């Protein structure tokens with residue numbers, strides 16, 4: 001199963017593990033090994049029981065992106081960052097009452113980080129039928145699509161057809 005968009009910041013990359021393909025939702029975490037692969041991509045070790053927290057967090061992230069912070073708050077309250085010194089060097093570890101929630105908590109906190117940096121660069125793909133999110137790191141901030149191939153070109157084709165359709169047809 002190939003995800004349509006990868007490489008976004010962790011929080012959005014989690015949101016993008018579920019997408020709509022030909023009108024139906026596809027879930028990367030339904031694929032055997034999907035959760036482990038996603039964790040490895042983000043430098044996290046395989047963690048038993050991480051799947052359900054990740055799925056709950058994905059739902060909460062989508063809600064937060066839509067303006068409802070409540071579910072994300074609930075997830076953020078499950079863990080915290082704890083500063084440490086190790087041989088005179090600064091370390092920070094994430095702790096949670098239930099260890100299986102640690103990867104999900106890190107992804108949830110990542111969305112807060114993005115809002116703290118450039119919230120206006122957190123965007124949904126401009127294709128109304130597309131459910132993917134991205135963080136626009138382009139210099140002029142003009143990115144509109146998850147990808148030009150998947151959604152940008154399709155939109156251009158539609159506009160072209162609308163422009164060139166004879167009146168009344």
Ligand SMILES: [Zn+2]
Pocket residue numbers: 125126127130131132145146147150151
């Ligand atoms: Zn798209």
